[in-house]
Amino acid sequence: MKKLYLFTMVLAAGMLLAACGQGKLPQIDFDGQAYRLAFSTRQPAGRINEYLRPGESLDKYSRMIGVYTFPGLKDKTPQEALQMLSAYMMSSNPMVSYEMHESKDKNAAIIDFLVFSPGVTMAEYNVFKYVKDGDEMKSLQFVARWYATNGKDAVENARNFATSYLENRQEWVKKVDKMRFPKVYEQDYSIDPSLYVEEEPAQEQSAPVPNQTPAPTEPDTTQQVEK
Numbered sequence: 001m002k003k004l005y006l007f008t009m010v011l012a013a014g015m016l017l018a019a020c021g022q023g024k025l026p027q028i029d030f031d032g033q034a035y036r037l038a039f040s041t042r043q044p045a046g047r048i049n050e051y052l053r054p055g056e057s058l059d060k061y062s063r064m065i066g067v068y069t070f071p072g073l074k075d076k077t078p079q080e081a082l083q084m085l086s087a088y089m090m091s092s093n094p095m096v097s098y099e100m101h102e103s104k105d106k107n108a109a110i111i112d113f114l115v116f117s118p119g120v121t122m123a124e125y126n127v128f129k130y131v132k133d134g135d136e137m138k139s140l141q142f143v144a145r146w147y148a149t150n151g152k153d154a155v156e157n158a159r160n161f162a163t164s165y166l167e168n169r170q171e172w173v174k175k176v177d178k179m180r181f182p183k184v185y186e187q188d189y190s191i192d193p194s195l196y197v198e199e200e201p202a203q204e205q206s207a208p209v210p211n212q213t214p215a216p217t218e219p220d221t222t223q224q225v226e227k
Helices: 002-022 078-092 151-167 169-178
Strands: 025-030 033-043 046-052 063-069 097-102 108-116 122-133 136-147 196-198
Touching: 033 063, 078 097, 078 108, 078 122, 078 136, 097 169, 108 151, 108 169, 122 151, 122 169, 136 151, 136 169, 151 169
Parallel strands: 025 196
Antiparallel strands: 025 033, 033 046, 046 063, 063 136, 097 108, 108 122, 122 136
């Protein structure tokens, strides 16, 4: 029993130290809903932070907020970053439906687009906001996903999803444009729910603080919505 107790105490102490080392994980609010940091890693292109609503997973989620940094784009403007993204999308999926939008912040630029996966098993609506803050380029992403649950009605349901977002794309763009840019979390992924902490009260920003732009999360995109 003593050995078991000692092992339990050592394990608990190790978890506590890991938690303290990890620091408090951010929780953000978007469109009246809470999102928790679900994934954080550094890749050659920059840091990736992805936030999900409680109860959802990276394997399958309905909405996601992404925060990205791009050290390699420090010499680019947000508009140039959008041009790079649109060129990439067109080369990988010539039928993608996208639209560029003006931001209230002169140091930012916005693009939204809708894509389908092969076989119409998934549809994904994205809004990306690229922000330049000093020499830093950052990006804020909103993703909404639809998954086919009924093969017979998959195409119709996908069209309904597409119509819902495309008809209201200006509203989603405005929501992303108004969103306060979260501070980039520089450590790697942690999932300990006890570490989550509320951010400062959300404020509608007139000028977003960060500035970087990520490549979009890549669903298998080979089809586009037919309107």
